[in-house]
Amino acid sequence: MKILETKHFEEILKLFPQLSEFVVKEEDIRFYHEKDKDNNFYQVFGTHFTLEQLNGFIKKYLIDNVRNNLKQSQEPSKLCINVRRGDFYEKGNSSIYGYDQIGFIRHVFEVHLSSSYFQNIKIVSDNMMWCRQELQFLKKYTAELTFPDFQNPVTDSFLEVINSEELILSNSTFSFWAAYISNYMYENTQQTYCPIFGSRKIKNTDLYQTNPNWNIISDFNFNQF
Structure with a gap:
């Protein structure tokens, strides 16, 4: 799973360049790419991650x-x-x-x-x-x-x-x-x-x-x- 890059990512990716593997630019998205339709942030401690x-x-x-x-x-x-x-x-x-x-x-x-x-x-x-x-x-x-x-x-x-x-x-x-x-x-x-x-x-x-x-x-x- 990847998340869409926004302007807010610029400084964070400078500090943590390894995170770029989880980010996709808008121009690289294709219609056949599977998208998460759940609108879920996957942030629940102990449920979405340990x-x-x-x-x-x-x-x-x-x-x-x-x-x-x-x-x-x-x-x-x-x-x-x-x-x-x-x-x-x-x-x-x-x-x-x-x-x-x-x-x-x-x-x-x-x-x-x-x-x-x-x-x-x-x-x-x-x-x-x-x-x-x-x-x-x-x-x-x-x-x-x-x-x-x-x-x-x-x-x-x-x-x-x-x-x-x-x-x-x-x-x-x-x-x-x-x-x-x-x-x-x-x-x-x-x-x-x-x-x-x-x-x-x-x-x-x-x-x-x-x-x-x-x-x-x-x-x-x-x-x-």
């Missing part, structure tokens, strides 16, 4: 490129928080994907990390201006709060999330895949915090891509935003 299969895929296609692109002197962050804004909060999409992100992050610290103080916390987002304005309260939980800017926003931010000892995720596949790889590198599955909420497009709004060994945050009101 942890063993996931780690095998990471080992074969991803991990070498990650390690080669991380600077040798670059120590992992103590905690990285990935905040998905962008199209999730534009054009009415917040009614589908949105939740109170500030309240959620506060909740994670106050309830699940109440005794923690981090040497450093890095924020990675597709809207760093919003994060700089809204997340300054995190300074009380760390000696160093940073909002790094990236030369290549997609790949550099992806690597930054991967390269962390602990993670707080968003309801985004960008977050999940960074966490999968980070878990493989640092064995930090139990130091990964993820909202249970995914989308209001489906009757059951719970995420289905999550590793069951993550800290799945379900004790927060995701309908208040």
Whole structure:
């Protein structure tokens, strides 16, 4: 099975050129090619793939490129928080994907990390201006709060999330895949915090891509935003 290449693939394929074997250009599609009519994303953890299969895929296609692109002197962050804004909060999409992100992050610290103080916390987002304005309260939980800017926003931010000892995720596949790889590198599955909420497009709004060994945050009101 292959997926149709779009403009969004360009940066990812530069970082992971081996993935090109799973991608097809539109001009190479022929009428006789069999097409998947199920409209299925095949993302259900434990159903469409096992942890063993996931780690095998990471080992074969991803991990070498990650390690080669991380600077040798670059120590992992103590905690990285990935905040998905962008199209999730534009054009009415917040009614589908949105939740109170500030309240959620506060909740994670106050309830699940109440005794923690981090040497450093890095924020990675597709809207760093919003994060700089809204997340300054995190300074009380760390000696160093940073909002790094990236030369290549997609790949550099992806690597930054991967390269962390602990993670707080968003309801985004960008977050999940960074966490999968980070878990493989640092064995930090139990130091990964993820909202249970995914989308209001489906009757059951719970995420289905999550590793069951993550800290799945379900004790927060995701309908208040």
